[in-house]
Amino acid sequence: MSDAEENPLEETEEDGEIEVEEEDEEGEYANYKELESAQQQSTNSNMPGWRESQEEGEEEEDEDGEEGEEGEEEEEDEEEWEEEKRVEEKEDGEEEGEEVGEEEEEATGAQEETTVQPQEITEPVVSLEGLTQADSQSISSYFFKKIHSGSASKHSLQSELSEATELSRDLVAQLEFLDLDLTTSGEQQLRFPERQPSGEPGEKAKQGPQDESEQETRDLGPEREALEPEKREKRKGKRVSYEHERNEKEFQPKARSPSQSLVSITTGDILFQKDDSANVYPLTMTWSFGWNSSLPVYYIRDENQTVLLYASAHNAVIYNVLKNNQHHLQGHPNVISCLCISEDRRWVATADKGPNCLIIIWDSFTGIPVHTIFDSCPEGNGIRAMAITRDAKYLATISDAEIQKVCIWRWTLAVETPACTLDLPREYGFQNYLTFNPTNNKELVSNSKTQAIYYMWYEEGDTLTHSAPLLTGKTFNKLVGKFSQSVFHLNLTQILSATMEGKLVVWDIDRPPPSASSSLGFPHIKPCKLVHLQKEGITVLTTVDSYIVTGDIRGNIKFYDCTLSIVNWYSHFKLSSIRTLSFSKTPASPPTENTNYPPDCTLKGNSFIVRNLIIGTADASVYHLTTDGTKLEKLFVEPKDAICAISCHPYQPLIAIGSFCGMIKVWDYEKKKYLFSRVFEKGLGVQSLTYNPEGTLLGAGFTEGTVYILDAMSLESEIPEPFKYSRSSVTHISFSHDSKYMATADVLFTVAVYVLRVKNGRRVWEYLARLRSHRKSIRSVLFGVHLDSNEPRLLSLGRDRLLIEYNLPKSYRDHLEVLDIHRTDQGSCPTCMVWYPPLTKELFLLVCNSGYKVKLFNSTTKMCRKTLLGPVYGSPIEQVQILPAKTPMELQKRYLVFINRDKVGLQILPVDGNPHKTSALVCHPSGVAGLTLSYDGRYAFTAGGQDRSVAQWEINLSALEAVVSLGGEDLTPFYGLVSGGREGKFYRELEDYFYYSQLRSQGIDTMETRKVSEHICLSELPFVIREIGFYPSEDRIEDMFNEIRFSEYVDTGKLIDKINLPDFFKVYLNHRPPFGNTMSGIQQSFDILGFTNSKGKKAIRREDFLKLLLTKGEHMTEEEMSDCFATLFGLNPEGWKSEPAASSVKGSEICFEEELPDEITAEIFTTEILGLTISQDFRQEPTVSEARRSV
Structure with missing residues (x-):
């Protein structure tokens, strides 16, 4: 495989321009030897290159004369070393040089496929172009030390230097990116990117200077070493001028130039070495609980560690099992629908499904997105299947649309359109699996449940042909079954398609000879045979080394040879249905005395040697199988169904997570450690969870109406039998401040109360009463405290706009007494409520509504004391909690955490409508189902519902305060x-x-x-x-x-x-309404009040319209209505209810039959009666001139 194949981005130049130096192999090999010489010499330097270069740089102005002498000494040392090296070179022979030349030639040819990484992923680069000879020598010393010191740097290339060919190939490729140009004259230059990002542990080196004109003059790599002497002299003269300018500047560290990125210089995994502690955002994701078990999990690292890649909501997670660390690949606006990874496990491609979908290619070594494809599926709903070639040069996608489109992308080029596309007919079914031929980038295969499709890509004309023979019951006279996955056979002349009946369909590939004319047709496939491989349905089909591997619905993993004869299987693990199999990148070690490979099932009974693998199952479990000794390790088991219930312990770093699959898991969220769990019987899905204020109990509400009270530390039941007084899902659970009462609310608008009593010296929970107190869904159930008696008080809030308080002392068995009922709003529906912190002398209830408003109600009188503009982030607030105060000083400055449909955010209190006091970001694109806060206010947790994940967010209040201070004071933000x-x-x-x-x-x-x-x-x-x-x-x-x-x-x-x-x-x-007067709001009213006229529009008859104004809602008197219409029709020159003498027409004199049409539609009402102008998007606020009729 060429260099370009191993690192598709390594052969690139800026702005997509590629310059290839056509030099003979001898020149390149000589240049490589010269670089190797500089490398060896650098290992003997006595001080770090950065520090040495800085000290020399500080003395540069006073010691210009010494530079030439130092350069001559360095040159003499280099010549002596090269003389000794020539002896060793003869032993290596010319064969090695030919190999190097061939590799360089191959890499050069591959440059036509690649471009430089996008600007947004580049890292600063330190340019040392104009340093003196001594300076560049010291820096080159530092550079080569970093390459060859495995203990000092994680960027070590030791693994790449095991063979001479690998050494030459990788080193030349790296130097090509570093733009090294080492000359044998007195002035050498070196462009050296910083070896580690800022903040990375173990990196204390200082950076060299950066010239402002650096970006305009770039070296093109070590190939320039073979330039003619006169060209070299010209370049030396130019460097001298740069050097003169540089000497007049202060020598100080600067950032790395954007001409190179961290991606191009990284040859090993540095992902978990980076220090990500610098937090500049109000909310930062620190952990993701759960994963999308519908997608594969990949085994991406195996050198002394186990590192996995999987999807969680709209993020891809790289998880280091040994270190228990996560790195999140964040950037998708929608839930990730598919992901794939290159053969070398470096390049990760992710795609999502939804509006404005993206395809992002990541570098798994650094976690940097190297390329983003926008508008990949403008007609559809995102990407359904995706595959990447073995060398990572090309990416193939299938859209998630009614008419599916197959696209092939040259993602290494700076292009935004696919190389070729193909629309698939509907009769092919919904294609949901795609893969490349591992030995031919131009061949692909995909399948739906009923159809397998073979593709051939002709790169010359960028055309994609396909072959899709239809299989019927008559093809083999046997039941075939639904297809699951397809792969290319190891013999490369056939394709295998697995079915849910345990069978394999074998397809022969008919490829016309390359020299044949087009009249022979394009390559196509035809069904050859149907092999009944096993009884269980096959869910996974893949190949590894010389084996064809299957995973089935019974959890069995079986290995076959190229003749489809079984070699070995794993069936004793008792796993659930296999969803994914991912084998280690490292081949299995050969058998020795210390190994314990199982024997295969052939007559010879040879050792069954296969790579270690990761197993993902349908119950969201992930296992690691060590084949040497057949050791199965359970890595994690996560909920396999929706997660809606989460709750944090009131004084310990514990979080309880409940799923619809009946599982409750408790984690230590500071140590990221799973503690204990409980799985309830089938049919019991966890809908709500809440710890009591003492932290000893955990209340759990289930989807079928059952309520459990559990011990917080063991999850054992505290009551003999669960409460079953609700006939629908229990959506809310709340405890009183003294843990004497527990209240629940369910989907059928019912509030139930349970009380703790003491019987026979034991504390026993009993059912008290329940009441269907609301007409629409209940949004909040909240306990409070009576200030005069310290007794609990209970309130509920529903979408029927009713705030109801209950009289607990007067309630008794089967009778829940209502204390008072108040309407919270006239038009908007309330969404949630919480007790407002004591920032004022008055105690308030904070209520959010669907009109993006936050209302403060007096806790006693229920009078609305303030209406404020709340956070406006695409949808109204759905849940809110007050951030706990950590210290007494923080009691004077409080914060609020909220969620809406898909975002989590922070709000600084007191709420006053200042838009800079709030911040939010997308946490679960498919919908947020729950919110909870840590006891110390450091973290917020959000549950994603159907995406089966919980996100942990670190809260940085200083970042939010900084935004407020920059937004201005007084009225400036408004x-x-x-x-x-x-x-x-x-x-x-x-x-x-x-x-x-x-x-x-x-x-x-x-x-x-x-x-x-x-x-x-x-x-x-x-x-x-x-x-x-x-x-x-x-x-x-x-x-x-x-x-x-x-x-x-x-x-x-x-x-x-x-x-x-x-x-x-x-x-x-x-x-005011946050989006002004909208036509949709007016149209909604006409939809309710009107009838459908002959034109198909909703309209109100004139007499009905006048009657509604006089009798419904805040009805008018006849005088008020007449005066209002007189003003609207321009009959009162000074406006409504102006001075009596100014009125030219009395309201009673208006003839409504003449002024109003027989039928009034929303458009007529808006434009002709109110005199407003309708904007195109119906969201713009009418201007003042539009909002009033000219008089």
Whole structure:
């Protein structure tokens, strides 16, 4: 395999431009020997190259004369060493040189397929081009030490230097990327990328200087060593000028130039050496519990460690079993639908399924995304199957659409379109598996449940042909079964397709000779035979070494030779259905006296030697099988079904995770260690979990209505029999502060209460009562404390907009007493509630609703005291919790953690509508099902529901505070919420209306002296609000009045009856709809109230429309309705309810038959009656001129 095949990105140049130096093999080999000479010389240096180069750089200005002498001494030493080396070279012979030349020629030819890594994945590079000869010598010394010191650096190339051919090939390739140009004259140059990323342990070296003009002058690799002398002299002169400029600059460390990336210089796994402790985001994922067992798990490292690759939600996880570390490959906007890995286990490709789907290729050595393909499936819904060639040059995908498309990508080139595509007919079925021929990059095979397809890619014309013979029951006169997977046979002339009936379909590949004309047709396949291989359905089919391997639904793993004769099998492990088999990259060691390979089942009974492997099963278990000794190790067992229930222990670093499969697992989330678990009987899916405040009990609600109370440390039942008083899934569980009461809510809108009593000296939980108190789903069940008696209080909140408090002391067996009922909103539906922390003298309930608002209710009177704009991140908040305070000082500064449909976020309290006080990111694209916080407030945990994962997020509050401080103070953050900001047209008109309302309140026609004030009275607030395009109901107006009146009541005992402009601006921003007046909201009302007219649109008849205004909702009087229409139709020149003398037409004189059409649609109501302009996206807020009719 060539260098380009081993590292597809290693032969690339900047911006996709490739320059290939055509030099003879002799020149390249001589250059390699010269580099080897510099390498050997560098091992004798007495001090680290970076430090030496820095010290010399600091003395450069005063010791210019010494540079030439030092250069001559270094050159003489090098010549003496080379003289000694020539003797050794003769022993190696010319054969080695020919091999090197061939390898270089092969690598050069492969450059046409590759490009440089995208800019976003590059790392800084330190350029040392203009250093003196002594400086470059010291740095080259450091460089080659790093290559050859296995104990000092994880970037060691020792494994690559075992043979002379490997040495020459890999070293030349590496130097080609490092742009080394070592000359034998006094001025050598070396472009040396930093060997480790910043923060990596064990790396203390300082960086060299960086010239600003470095990016414009680049060396093209060690091939330039063979340049003619005159060219070399020209380049030397240019370096001297650079050096002169550099000497005038201060010698200081600088970042690595973006011309090279960490990917191109890394030859070994450094993923778990990097220090990722630097946390600059408010929320950072630190661990992922669970994995997607529908996708494969890969064995990517096996040198003294076990490293796995698997998918968890929208992240790919690289898990080091020995170190118990995870690295997350984050970047997908949707749940990952497929992933694959190259033969050398370095290049990982992941793809997702959903809107704006991506294909990302990662370097597993560094965790860096090296290429991203956007819009890979614009017509469909993402990628369903994917495969990568053995040498990682090409990627093939099959879309997840009704008409599936097969694409082949030259991902190593800077192109955004596939090399070729092919649309598959519907009758082929849904293709869900794809693989390349391991020995021919131009051949592929895929299959659905009913059809196998063979593909041939003609690269010259970028055409993809296919052959898909249809199998029927008459083909073999036997039942074939559903296809599972297909592979190319080891003999390369056949394809094997496994079926769920335990059979193999053998396809012959008919390939016309290359010299044959096109009249003979394209390659195609035809069914050859049907082999009944085993009784159990085959779920996995793969090849390794000289074996064909199957995994089946009974957990058996069987090995066959090329004639399909069985060689060995593993059937005694009692595993569930096999989902994936991944073999080690390292071949099995040959048998010795110390090995214990099992015998195969042939007559000879030879040792069965095969590589170690990773086994993934349908029950989400992962095992490692060591074939030497047949040792099976269980690595982890995760939930195989949806995860909706999570809860953190109140004072220990424990988290309980419950799944629909009936499993409850408890983890130590600081040590990332699984502690204990319990699996309940089939049919019991865990829907909700909650620890009691003492941390001794764990309440568990199940999908079929059962409620368990478990011991927190053993998960054993604390009650003789579980409670079965609910007939549907228990969605909420809550304990009172003294653990005397437990309340639950279920899907059928019922609240149930259980009480702890003492009987015969024992504490016993008993059922108290239940009540169907809501008409729609219950969103929260919350216990509180009566401040005067310290007794528990219980409240529930439903989507029916009702906040209900229960009277626990007066409740008795089968009777749950209701204390009071309050409506929380008029239009929006509440989504969750929590007790607001004591940041003020008043105790509040914080309620979030579907209108992106956060409301504060007085805990006693239930009066709405404040309405504020909440986080707006695509969907309303669905669950919220207050972050625990760690220290007494933090009690004065509190934070809130929330989730919406697919995101988790932070909010700084108090909530005031400032958009900079909140931050969020995508945590589970398919939907968040639960949220819990650690007892110390360091971590947040989110459950992903159907993606079967739980994410652990580290909270960094200082990062969020930094955003707030940068956002400005006072009204500065709020100006950005309106069009044009502080100096825009909207805000200017708002000021004009604010001061005009003062004139209006004093009388338009008055002749008295005007009194200009900074305030307006509250009675004017509704008119100004409506004039600028926000039309609140009377109920919302009352909420605004209460908010302003009682804003200082707790502190001063006085009511406020006026408001200034800054406070008015905040009230407007916090109360208005977050997306303005939308056509969809108006249309929804007409859908409910109207009928379908002859044009198929929802409409309301004129008489019904007037009747609704007079009788329904906040109905009007006839006078109010007439005055309103007079203003809308332009009959009152000064507006609604203006001065009596200014009215030219009385409301009673309006003829509605003339002004209103017989049928009113949403469009007519909006444009002709209200006079608004409908924007194209229906989300833009109407401007002031659009929001009012000109008069």
